[in-house]
Amino acid sequence: MSGRILIRNARVFDASGADAYPADVLVEGNRIRAVATDLGTIDAIGADVIDGTGHTLMPGMVEGHSHPTFTGVSEPAQLGEIPPEEHLLMTIKNTRVMLDHGFTSLFEAASAKLRLGVVTRNAINAGDFIGPRMRAASPEITTTAGLGDERRVHLYRESFALIADGVDEMRKVARLCMREGVDNLKINVSGDDFVTHAKASITPMSRAEITTAVEVGHEFGKMLVAHSRSAESVKRCVEAGVDCIYHCDQSDAEALDMLERNKHKHFVGPAFGLLYNLMYEHEKIGISKDWLIARGFDKAFDVSCETYHQMRKRGIRVVIGGDYGFAFTPQGQNARDISHFVRFFGYTPNEALQCATRVGADLMGMKSELGQVREGFLADLLLVKGDVLADVTLLADKDKIAMVMTDGRLWKDPRRTIARERLPIAAE
Ligand SMILES: [Zn+2]
Structure with missing residues (x-):
């Protein structure tokens, strides 16, 4: 050459x-x-x-909510069962799948094990294999009863997420992630409609816990990213200074106003592929429409569309990345998000493509030379x-x-x- x-x-x-x-x-x-x-x-x-x-x-393209460690499982708890050796190979393979599909940068939204994203990023940076640019994430950090707490009282089992209750535990877990070299510290602030006891409208993580995670992450020069569906969780994240706030679907007018006032500080990402595939391709994985409606996913879909029309109108920085990596959201479909932005959120093709490139590069912290x-x-x-x-x-x-x-x-x-x-x- x-x-x-x-x-x-x-x-x-x-x-x-x-x-x-x-x-x-x-x-x-x-x-x-x-x-x-x-x-x-x-x-x-x-x-x-x-x-x-x-x-x-x-x-x-920049994948703004990527999960290279997600291996096509049907539920998150299965991620914990994969031994680290196999898991690392699968992770590397997924970075190549995304590169094949035109994603030259991955902003990792959570790693299924603490060091998977970190060592993959390090190997790419060292030139050991060609891969996308990567910002490596921590595992999801959650609270007891939060999204990602997969433990059981009757059975000894660790969760794939890291559990932190209270300020002291949060500080310790966040510092552990710093020591192990993550770029993005991921906290699960709200629940999710997949979780029986902690629905999307519930906000298990306290202000003090969020603030502590932000303090540690920012002290080390890292970014904070959050799973935040409830309006309350979005508000707590804005107040605490979380850099990238995912989902935000249930944002009310106050949450949207707060995001708009602080739009130079925050990025948001709908991770809409998850909802789209559930609503439009559920039959492929044997889920019935009734099952979805019973859990309110049809309403969540409509609410998400309305919220992201607002995000667009208010000029908030929105990145693509649809939580690809589950059985019903296979890796490689990631660029579907661009047409979702046009079809469901009212973006022009040009604007949606900017979300996938220039805005993504901004999220990567590289806007002056990438995207x-x-x-x-x-x-x-x-x-x-x-x-x-x-x-x-x-x-x-x-x-x-x-x-x-x-x-x-x-x-x-x-x-x-x-x-x-x-x-x-x-x-x-
Ligand atoms: Zn995710």
Whole structure:
């Protein structure tokens, strides 16, 4: 490889907010060197040339709520039963699945075991294998009776989540996660409708516990991320300064006002794939419509749509990522979120694509060098067959993604007859 790659004649979606335009893009090393119409033959000297005719060139996508450690289980407790050795291999495989599907950055929303995300990130950063950029998460930290407390009184069993009750325990657990090297500290602030005793409207984690987690995480320069469905949980998270607040579906006017007033501080993510697949594809996993209605998932779906119309109108930073990794939300479907944003939340295709790229890069803490096709930015790029602004569903089809470039390296090269994705794990 020459270290210089020229992609010619593509339509460039640069994620700045502008419409797509025809241009050539020159990559040198791991950076975008030039974006211009008709970069001349001088620029092509010594460069690998890729013909982008009929394709959209765009930034690599950012998965803003990713779970590479989620292995297609039907319920979270099963994650605890997988031995760490197998679990690590599955995690690495999932990062590759997401890279194949155009995700060049993963913001991990929770790791199923404390060190899985951390060691995967470290191996990618060390160049041991090619993978997406990663911010590694802690396991879900919850309270007794919170989402993720899978223990039983009659049976000795640890939970895959870390349990912390009270300020002292929270401080200790959060510090443990710091010592082990996480980037994102995940707290389960509200319950969830899957949990019999702690529904989505319940907020088991106290203000003091949330504040303690934030204090420890921020002291170490890390981000706080929260599972927050109830309006009360959103308010507590905003007050405490949680950086990324997931779901937020039951936000009332007061919670939305608080988010809007502090929108430069917070990101939100609906993780809507979970609800969409439950409502539209439940039959595939043997769940009946009656079962869903009895648990209020139909209402939760409508409430979520209404909430995210509000988030969009209020200019709150929203990232894609749909809680993929369960049996009914397989890894690789992640880019479906973009069309969900358009279809259910009222985003234009351009805006939804920005959520998947530029806003995601902001969440990664890299907005000044990632998430746009722009001179000087990092060369995480996709070449997609067709016009993604005319049809955002193209991105959910891996076969339409002709090129995946991560940090200037071609993971998927449109000129190869055997796709890289079919080869075993190999370092460049
Ligand atoms: Zn999640």
